Amino acid sequence: MQPFIFLDTETTGHNPDIDKIIEIGAIKWQDGKILDRFESLFNPGVPIPYEITLLTGITNEDVRDAPQFKEKRDEIAEFIGDLPIVGHNIQFDTGFLHSHHVPAPPAAGRGTNLEIDTCILARMLLPNESSYSLEVVMRHHGLPLRESHRAMADTETTLDFFIFLLEKIREIPKELHEDIRRVLDKSGWWGKEIFEEMMENKNARKQEVRKEIGRQEAGEDGEKADTKAGAADEDFKIWAPATTETFLSEERTIIEAGGIPDFKIMNEPLVIAYRSNPHKEKIQTAAQQHGKSTAELLSPSRYLSPKKLHNIITARELTDGGTQFLIKMLLWEHSTQTGRQDELRLDREEYGLFDILADHSGEDIYWIKAIESAEKADIIFLHQQALSENGLTLKNRTLIITEAALLEDELTQAASHHYSVSTLAPYFKEKAEILFGLAGIFYEKYGGREGSEDLMLTPHLLQTLEWGRIRATIENLPECKKKQEILAALDDPAALRWISSFAEQLTINIVPREVAAIFAQATANYKKIALHDGTLTLGGDDTYLRNILGLNASWKLVREPYANGLEIIPKQDLPYAMSAEYFSEVIKLYRELIAEHKGRLLLLVNSRKAVEATFQALLNYATEAGVHLLGVGISGGAGKTCALFKENPDNSVLIATPRMLSHLDEIQDGVQAIAIQKIAFDFPNNPLVLARTAHLQSGFGQYSLPRAVLSFKSLLAKLDGHSAGKKCYLLDSRLWTKDYGKWFV
CATH class of the missing domain: 3.30.420.10 (Ribonuclease H-like superfamily/Ribonuclease H)
Structure with missing residues (x-):
């Protein structure tokens, strides 16, 4: 060599x-x-x-x-x-x-x-x-x-x-x-x-x-003991008998309750749609303890097609990225038993490459094995996004959608399309660059007038000469399913379309205006349906959920008392958030929390700049206290930072933005206390928020507020694990100065 x-x-x-x-x-x-x-x-x-x-x-x-x-x-x-x-x-x-x-x-x-x-x-x-x-x-x-x-x-x-x-x-x-x-x-x-x-x-x-x-090497194998072997059955909180009785007797149920279904008395075949892996694993363990057989199913597009993989290696030429990915797939395909995409950690470009190799039609070996196994199981687990994806038709089963508070987001994401150079290059190579070169000219001409990062594709703009060139370029792309998908999405009358710019890359976004029709179609084949979460209403008012999912009067609401185990601590002595002394007082509070907890502490701040400023302000203090201070974007990306936190949670403090919450499943067991600087509301000028609130009397009260409350309560539910004494510190003064604060605290 x-x-x-x-x-x-x-x-x-x-x-x-x-x-x-x-x-x-x-x-x-x-x-x-x-x-x-x-x-x-x-x-x-x-x-x-x-x-x-x-x-x-x-x-x-x-x-x-x-x-x-x-x-x-x-x-x-x-x-x-x-x-x-x-x-x-x-x-x-x-x-x-x-x-x-x-x-x-x-x-x-x-x-x-x-x-x-x-x-x-x-x-x-x-x-x-x-x-x-x-x-x-x-x-x-x-x-x-x-x-x-x-x-x-x-x-x-x-x-x-x-x-x-x-x-x-x-x-x-x-x-x-x-x-x-x-x-x-x-x-x-x-x-x-x-x-x-x-x-x-x-x-x-x-x-x-x-x-x-x-x-x-002597200790590589055999050191990892089977932690499940011989483990005692876990004691799970289950629905109250009255809740279970209502669920069994009604065809459509909204269940606002803690805990999980009582599998001891549920004998009908189920599909359980989940949002987070830890919650799925808890339900799966409880079901298996009661002798239920379980299987997990993804949509066909999430399984590898070995036929496509072995056909594509005969391509005439390959880019560096294509070469790397195909070798990666050949090595993985040799070892995988399931062919499931979620066995892999893919970067943004690789998702597009995997899509080329995916079994969209459900005709290859991995999907066939998965569906055969699922049909024999008492309980099939699906991710919520898989509910609306083509290729899944599970009839004659009862559907329980757990963690349903944020179902709107999952249905929206599953039905959305986001096209950029990196996602289309695997299909169209240099033609993708030409397409987005034209999109750049279009965006610069029509998007710069108001200085907005989002350019709505209004009927007027779709008639311009510049957009006509973009449309013609798409129509002249090589024939394939991806081209058909793009054209169908652009022509969908129920979709909202805009171009966004982030990190110097343009993205064409095509998102459903509403999710009620998607929900109805995704659940049409089930005998019975239940929506379940610890919080689904604002004090019993389920208007938001009924409106967003199109639920009629046949849906019966069942509520049982649910007390989150976290200790909620409002910090009402902080100055006004926009005042000159606010930041120094917050840093003083963070130092007190570090002194009290030493580690297992998550500090959620407003922005990436706030992460940097907070990190700089706490670094000396944390170092002197012997605490490992981590900041997302400073100590590494979200994956690395989570891994470092998990290695030594007892001595680690993590600073992050609310974006980090998508990784909370990875670290939630290591978090004993969380401090939330500001409750996250939807950005009011977001195109999707504007579209979904246009017909409401109060977009904030009827849409943004319930979404923020449900998101906040879902966060608390994730942190409310088996560990006792967990604390949530609230630093947002709006929660005790505004009327809507009562729904949070």
């Missing part, structure tokens, strides 16, 4: 255009041997931010007498030469090298070095990691991890991980080699030679590699 350069940098920030390199560590490696090293600190000419010092340990004093980068630039360039550069998310490091005038890889057209990204290799070879952060994935696989966060230490860690990944390639079953080579032969991907050489030399240097990375 040829030599490689392993490289890592430490910098003053994340922007290569303005931030500086303060340290570089590089290793020249070949065939299990380190040939040379390069390591140096650099004086950036600007103060090192405190959080960088905290992360790396590098201080301004450390770099005071260090050389400037330009003094070592030629030496670094000579060390790297024209060898491939390996790193984890290596584009970050090579971006800084280029900004400091060290040659970049040929993909950028400025040099001769290939980039080899261990993060991309990990996504292919380890398809279902909770996070692909180097720190998290190394720990997960029991690999040696250096904790210093210095450049050379991280470079050595990346080298260890690369060797681990090489062994994973060596372990690829021989029967897959032919298909993988067929894919590689149609690609110029940078990993081609690595895969070919490792598969060709399957047993070469295997012992040396294992020794170098220090894996402790």
Whole structure:
């Protein structure tokens, strides 16, 4: 194998255009041997931010007498030469090298070095990691991890991980080699030679590699005890007898109650539609304790079609991304028993690629096995979004939709379409770029007038010359089901359409104006239907639910007392939120909470900027208190931050925005206290909110308020687990100064 350069940098920030390199560590490696090293600190000419010092340990004093980068630039360039550069998310490091005038890889057209990204290799070879952060994935696989966060230490860690990944390639079953080579032969991907050489030399240097990375194989298997084996039955709170009796006797029921169904006396075949995995698992465990057989079913489009996979590898040419994804699918298809998409962790581009391989027509082996198994089960579990998807027709069963408070959101999401370059490129390649180039011209001409990020596609705009060009481009796309889907969605008279811009990417959004018809169609084949959640009304007023889902008078409301186990603590002594002293008082409160709880604390703030400001204000205090402070977007993305929190919840405090709530299932058992700075209401100018409130006398009172209350109560229900003494601190003064606050507190 040829030599490689392993490289890592430490910098003053994340922007290569303005931030500086303060340290570089590089290793020249070949065939299990380190040939040379390069390591140096650099004086950036600007103060090192405190959080960088905290992360790396590098201080301004450390770099005071260090050389400037330009003094070592030629030496670094000579060390790297024209060898491939390996790193984890290596584009970050090579971006800084280029900004400091060290040659970049040929993909950028400025040099001769290939980039080899261990993060991309990990996504292919380890398809279902909770996070692909180097720190998290190394720990997960029991690999040696250096904790210093210095450049050379991280470079050595990346080298260890690369060797681990090489062994994973060596372990690829021989029967897959032919298909993988067929894919590689149609690609110029940078990993081609690595895969070919490792598969060709399957047993070469295997012992040396294992020794170098220090894996402790003796304890890899058998350490994970079966935690379910021999476990005692759990004691679940069930519906009151009167609630169960009403459910069994009525065809349509709204059940506002805590707990779960009483499976001891329910003998009819059920479908249970859920929203979160922990809640599903709790119900599933209770059902199995009473001897019920269970199965889980997704829509056909969420299952892989092996026929499509093996047909597509004969394509004439493949992009780098297509090559990586097809190899990932070949490896996964060899090991999966279910072919379910949710076994994989996919990025945004990969969802579109999986859709090409999905069994939309329900004719291939994985879907057929799944539906056959489900039809034999006493209880079938579905995600709420699967209710409205084509291909699922479950007749002669009773449907219980649990966690139904936010069913509107799930039905909306399932019926929505969001098209961008990244989602359409897998189908149409460069034609997708042409399409969104025209969309950019259209958006700039008609969207900039009001300065809004959302451009509604009104009947007037759909008649313009610019939109006509976009429509013609869509109609001239190659024939396929995706093209038919786009045209049908654009022509849907019940849909709301707009173009949005985020992170310099345009998206065409097509969303149902209402969900009542979707709900009616999705539930038409069930004998009986129940909507269930701990909170479905505002003090018994179920107007919102009836209006949004189109429920008539035949739906009977059943309510039983439900007390959430959390202690709700309003902090009424805080100043007005817009006052000058508000932020300092909130930080003072957060310090008190850290002092009280030490860890297991989630701080929900209003925005990403608020995360950054809060993190900076608490960092010194948390460090001195020995608490690990985490901030989403600062400590890593949501996946990495959740993984770090879960590793040591007793000593971790997590700062996040309400967007983090979509990941709450991952960490809820580790959260003992939550502080909510501001209750989240729908943005009033959101196109969907405007459309769904246009006919109401009070859009706030009849729509936004009940949605906010139900969302808040759902959050509390998630946190109300088996652990006693959980607390929720409310910092939003509107809850005790506005009349509507009574519905929250």
